[in-house]
Amino acid sequence: MKKKVLIAEDDEDIRNIVGYILEDEGYEVIGCDCTLRNIAAIQADLILLDEWINLKEGPMLCKEIKAIEQLEQVPVIIFSTSSDIAGIADNCKANGYVHKPFDLDKLISEVRKFLPLDKTYARA
Structure with missing residues (x-):
């Protein structure tokens, strides 16, 4: 099963x-441009959260x-x-951070730090 990433960004x-x-x-x-209730319902493995x-x-x-309680262990970047x-x-006790504009390698590296890919789904 693929790891689920929630991108909470209003842009x-x-x-x-x-x-x-x-x-x-x-x-x-x-x-999504999520509310707290929506974030909890999505049950993501990792949350990318915009500062605003x-x-x-x-x-x-x-x-x-x-x-x-159900979200406290979910990594937030x-x-x-x-x-x-x-x-x-x-x-704010986030697990990581990435600057905008994104350095794509940094973004991918930061996500992989918390959600290593199963070899079944990893890109070749």
Whole structure:
């Protein structure tokens, strides 16, 4: 079974681009401009979370995710244009971070760190 990545991003173009990249790598991808309830219902193996999603602070949403028992072990990678993304990620207990605009190798590497691919689904 493929590992499921949720891309919580309100910019549809970014969701689609990142989604295509991760699908090409062998992941199942779901993109949304999600509420906390939707995030919990999706049951992702990893969450990519924008720092600002629908005028809500991603770090606050990250803290809310980590406070829910069924989600607390799900890795969250926050992404942002902020120069202090490392501090933001640390403060909200995110498992990792990636700068926008994306370095695609860094993005893939960060996802793989938490969701290694089963050889069955890995790209050749």
